[in-house]
Amino acid sequence: MTMTTGGIAGNMAEAAAGAVWTKTCVALKRELGDATFGSWLGQAALRERGDDVCLVAATGVARDWIRRHAWRRIGELWAQNDPMGRALDLKSRMEFDQAAPASPMVTASGLSAAVAVTPVETGVTGNVIEIEVDLTAPRAARQQGLQERFSFDTFVAGPANEFAFAVARRVASWADGHFNPVLFHGPYGFGKTHLLNAMAWEAMRTAPGKRVVYLTAERFTSTFVKAVQDRQTAAFKEELRNADLLLIDDVQFVAGKTSTQEELFHTLMALIEDGRRVVMTADRSPAELSEMEPRLRSHLQAGLVCGIEPADRTLRLGILERKLATLAGQGRFVPSAKAEVLEFLADRFTDSVRELEGALNTLVARVGGEVARLSLDEAQAILRPNLSCTEKRVTVDQIQKAVAEHYGLKQADMISERRARAVARPRQAAMWIAKQITTRSLPDIGRRFGGRDHTTVLHAVRRIEALKADDPVLARDLDTLLRKLRS
Ligand SMILES: Nc1ncnc2c1ncn2[C@@H]1O[C@H](COP(=O)(O)OP(=O)(O)OP(=O)(O)O)[C@@H](O)[C@H]1O
Incomplete structure (x- = not known):
């Protein structure tokens, strides 16, 4: 859409809105400085729909910035400059477009650039001022x-x-x-x-x-x-x-x-x-x-x-924290969760960041701001349906085979009495994996690892938990094995 001021007699209302906006921009640019104006308002466009006039920001982030830092001033300048006293609304492109009738702007090939705009022209010379040349319409960006x-x-x-x-x-x-x-x-x-x-x-x-x-x-x-x-x-x-x-x-x-x-x-x-x-x-x-x-x-x-490699544990935890902050901002609650809950998510949802996010979304959707108080047991209970499909598929036998193969051992080593670290550590890792991705109890896992006691399994699980926090090689091995077993 191209909006012009001056020179187009047949579209006075549009021209007037453009003229008001131009005057507003001249003052804003002076007050904010070229760089700030260009970053946040440079891609904003004035749009009219019926009698409504709307300033459309390129993104939600730009809209929020304008609302926080410039909206009051824009309102004052707009009111000073608009003889018709019209209200000015503010929306992101996506919001504006969602309410828009189908865009008539279809290019010959049906393909269009995501967004290709010229910046708002704020010069006062020239009597035709391009507010926006949008070759595609925001709908295209979404499409x-x-x-x-x-x-x-x-x-x-x-x-x-x-x-x-x-x-x-x-x-x-x-x-x-x-x-x-x-x-x-x-x-x-x-x-x-x-x-x-x-x-x-x-x-x-x-x-x-x-x-x-x-x-x-x-x-x-x-x-x-x-x-x-x-x-x-x-x-x-x-x-x-x-x-x-x-x-x-x-x-x-x-x-x-x-x-x-x-x-x-x-x-x-x-x-x-x-x-x-x-x-x-x-x-x-x-x-x-x-x-x-x-x-x-x-x-x-x-x-x-x-x-791009699969995210390691530290990165998964970082992503969880960032996502939690975003969700908390949207829901207006404090962005915190117990470390054991975040670690559980980071250890269980290793297949993709998409699933990791999905698990966090599920918790927040269920308990909202109470996520900060959620215990590990409660989080596991909420996520049980998300986990059960993977849990059913993987058997302790498959885990033992995969771990043995990964470390160049025999499956028999997983159940043997051998105590050498080269064997004992992979065995402990296999027990830890079994605890993570099967529904077996500790005694049950112990039985499948050569009739060991449940305290041995508990010790193995704790040992691996502690080691993987400081040992990136082990953490990566576990990631690889979890992904392989779940795929
Ligand atoms: N490093 C990261 N930081 C923040 N979010 C991430 C990161 N990596 C992935 N995500 C999030 O994970 C989800 C999936 O990411 P994305 O769609 O970009 O993956 P992809 O590699 O393109 O996958 P596909 O091949 O399936 O399209 C998105 O919601 C994305 O925001």
Whole structure:
């Protein structure tokens, strides 16, 4: 939507709103300074719907900042400048768009940039002032899956992902870089989409005039197929090749799809030759993308290939704390939980951060602010349905086999009397795992480990608990084993 002031006689009301906003911006820019204004209000747009006038912030975060730091002043300036005395509302793009009728803005190929806006023009020269040129409408950002909660601020970094995090920040800041394309790869649920979304938001915030396109490989495929059917491939190519930064999520999806791979390959080549940035994610390394066309695969490898590892225990705890703070902010309660509860979540939900978050959400949904007082037993009782499906599947026998194999032992060592540490420690680890992911009681586990007493099992569980806090190798071994057994 383009809103103009002056020069368009047929749309006086719109022009007047634009003129009021322009005057308001001139004063705001002077008072806040260029940098602050540009960061928080630079992408805000004035929208009219019927008689209502709304300032639409690019994100929920920007909306909250404006509300806290500038809204009162905006209200004063607006009231001073608006002869019609209209009320001005404030919403994020997503909120505004949710209430919007279907956007008429569909581009020729049906594909559009997530958000490509020119900043608010606040100059007083020129009698036609562009408030916003939104090539896509915010609805498109949502349709393409850009999520506001996936920002750099909400991403927790640790050894498993800090290189990827640093690379993502650098690319999103439009810093000069030698690596193009960048490929992030890692197992599902460990933050690839989060990182890509955060890059899109940050890149748009730091360079509002640049064109940032985010899409999943699935959407790339379906849009390409439709463009071929509709004989619109030229428009499709044009849309993508105009991107300053192209972000493609889950690129493994195109593997095995001959013409889509071909198109993606040519898109990459065109963008890279033109000095445009390309970032992609995949669920495995290029070398493992066996169904991918070799030429495309080699181009994925040609830039920077950056692995994201499964989050380790410390990172899982960090993520839990950050999520708890966010949930507490939304529910207005104190962000705290007992360490034993957080540790239990971090140890039990290792398969992906998605499941870890899900477990915390379940607790907060059930008890709200009382989560701070929740005991381990109560938390386990609430989460029992989440755990039971995994518990039923894994047997002590499978655990013993997996642990023995991991440490290069025989299953018989798990039940033997051998006390050498090389055997005793894996045996204790196996007991600990059995306690974590089966419903067996301590005596029952003891019986399956060569008829040992339940106090031996309890000692093993406590010993492993204590050791893994200080021994990253053991913690990683346990993570790997838990994931393997549950998968
Ligand atoms: N390091 C992290 N900090 C904060 N949240 C995270 C982190 N890693 C993952 N998450 C959260 O975990 C959830 C899953 O992450 P995401 O969707 O980005 O995973 P993914 O690797 O793209 O998985 P998939 O391959 O299934 O798409 C999201 O809610 C995301 O916010």
